[in-house]
Amino acid sequence: MLTPTQIRQFDESGYILVPDILLDDPLSQIRSVAQDMGAREPHRNSWNERSCFRRPHFLRMFDAPLPIGVAEALIGQDMQLLQFDLLRTRSDDAEPEWHRDTDFSCSKTLAISMAIYLQDTPVGAGPLMVVPGSHRRDEGPPTLYGNLPDQVPVPVKRGAAIIHDSALWHRASLDGPGIDCWALFPIFGRFWMKRRDVDCLQPAPATVLALTAPLQRQLFGFNLRDHAPTFLGGGEQYNRRGDAGVDFLPLQ
Numbered sequence: 001m002l003t004p005t006q007i008r009q010f011d012e013s014g015y016i017l018v019p020d021i022l023l024d025d026p027l028s029q030i031r032s033v034a035q036d037m038g039a040r041e042p043h044r045n046s047w048n049e050r051s052c053f054r055r056p057h058f059l060r061m062f063d064a065p066l067p068i069g070v071a072e073a074l075i076g077q078d079m080q081l082l083q084f085d086l087l088r089t090r091s092d093d094a095e096p097e098w099h100r101d102t103d104f105s106c107s108k109t110l111a112i113s114m115a116i117y118l119q120d121t122p123v124g125a126g127p128l129m130v131v132p133g134s135h136r137r138d139e140g141p142p143t144l145y146g147n148l149p150d151q152v153p154v155p156v157k158r159g160a161a162i163i164h165d166s167a168l169w170h171r172a173s174l175d176g177p178g179i180d181c182w183a184l185f186p187i188f189g190r191f192w193m194k195r196r197d198v199d200c201l202q203p204a205p206a207t208v209l210a211l212t213a214p215l216q217r218q219l220f221g222f223n224l225r226d227h228a229p230t231f232l233g234g235g236e237q238y239n240r241r242g243d244a245g246v247d248f249l250p251l252q
Contacts, residue, residue, distance in 0.1 A: 001069030010074060011109075014135035015154070015164035021067055021116060022159045026060040031118040033057045034086055034182050045093065049084035049197065054205040058086075061184065062216055067114065070163055071188040074112050081219040082111060082189040083196040089126045089172045089181040096173065098141035098148065101166035101187055105135060111166035111189035115156075118183060122155045124176035128162050129153055135165035188219075195221050 002016075010016045022030075033055050037047060052058040061067060071079055089096075101113045121127045131150050134141075141148070153173060154162050164170065166187055187196070197204070208220055217223040 001066065002073040007073065010163065010165070013132040014168040015130055015132070015162055017154060017156060017160060018066065018070060018163055019157060019160045021070070021114070021161040022061065022064055024159070026057070026064060027118065027159050029057045029060065030184070031182065034088075034118060037086070038088055038182075045088045045090070047086040048200060049081075050200045050202045050205060052084060052086050053208050056207050058084075058184075059207060059211075059216075061116075061186070062219065067116075067161070067186070068215065068219075070114075070161075071112060074109055074163070075188060075190060077225055078191040079188050079219075080191050080193070080195065080221050081186060082193060083185075083187040085185045087172075087183055087185055089174070089179060089183075091174055091177055091179040093172075093174060095145050096171040097144040098169055098171045099144075100140055100169060103140070105138060105167040107136070109135075109165050111187055111193065113164050113166045113168075113185065113187045115162040115164075116184040116186075117156045117158060117160060117181070119181070120156070120158050121181055121183075123153050125155075126173055126175065126179040126181035127153045127155045129171050129173045130162075130164060131169040134169035135167040137169075141169045191218075191224060 002010075002018075006016050037051070037055075038044070083101075102111050104110075115128050129151050131141075131148055132152060133150075148169070153175070156162060166189070172181075204220070211217050211220065211222075214223060214226070218225055
């Protein structure tokens with residue numbers, strides 16, 4: 001899914017651009033549903049996974065091979081979806097803040113964020129601003145607002161994604177008039193990290209609970225990958241110490 005050059009660039013700068021990570025069919029459906037959500041709540045700028053995944057169109061993203069393949073290439077097979085948001089940026093929004101998606105950094109990538117744009121987003125239309133290499137710094141951004149010396153804009157085409165280490169300093173931009181920018185923001189992390197759904201007021205929707213594909217259930221924290229080690233290093237046999245059919249499925 002990624003070339004050695006792309007992986008090296010990601011490790012050094014903290015981000016890469018992946019074109020056409022979503023193809024036109026699911027992308028058009030997601031954009032149409034997102035705009036309908038925005039029309040129903042015109043003063044709202046963000047929707048979390050509970051809102052999005054009640055609408056099955058958003059789950060189609062996980063049928064596309066590229067988002068999952070890229071996440072596996074950068075994190076490994078034992079990963080899960082930590083967070084998912086639909087975000088809208090408009091010219092009259094409050095000034096965006098510099099931030100990280102995770103408040104810790106280390107010498108390896110623990111989580112990645114994807115900014116998947118639902119329309120062309122050139123300079124002047126609200127592209128993401130990043131500070132290359134900041135994912136390896138211990139400290140966070142030195143200021144919440146304004147410009148930083150090493151910042152760069154990352155313009156993208158419709159359906160492209162900016163993939164960045166979740167510790168990278170970044171912010172949205174309001175760099176032109178008439179901005180109305182829509183993007184999906186999934187965050188993938190290693191399987192031992194806690195999912196960020198603890199603040200959601202509603203339980204997981206039926207569309208998520210009904211998922212049967214092993215990889216999709218793994219992404220939502222319902223299952224580990226087959227034969228994945230546990231925290232204690234055990235395999236399947238270690239986990240099969242409860243009541244068959246209640247605490248685990250019998251071995252076939």
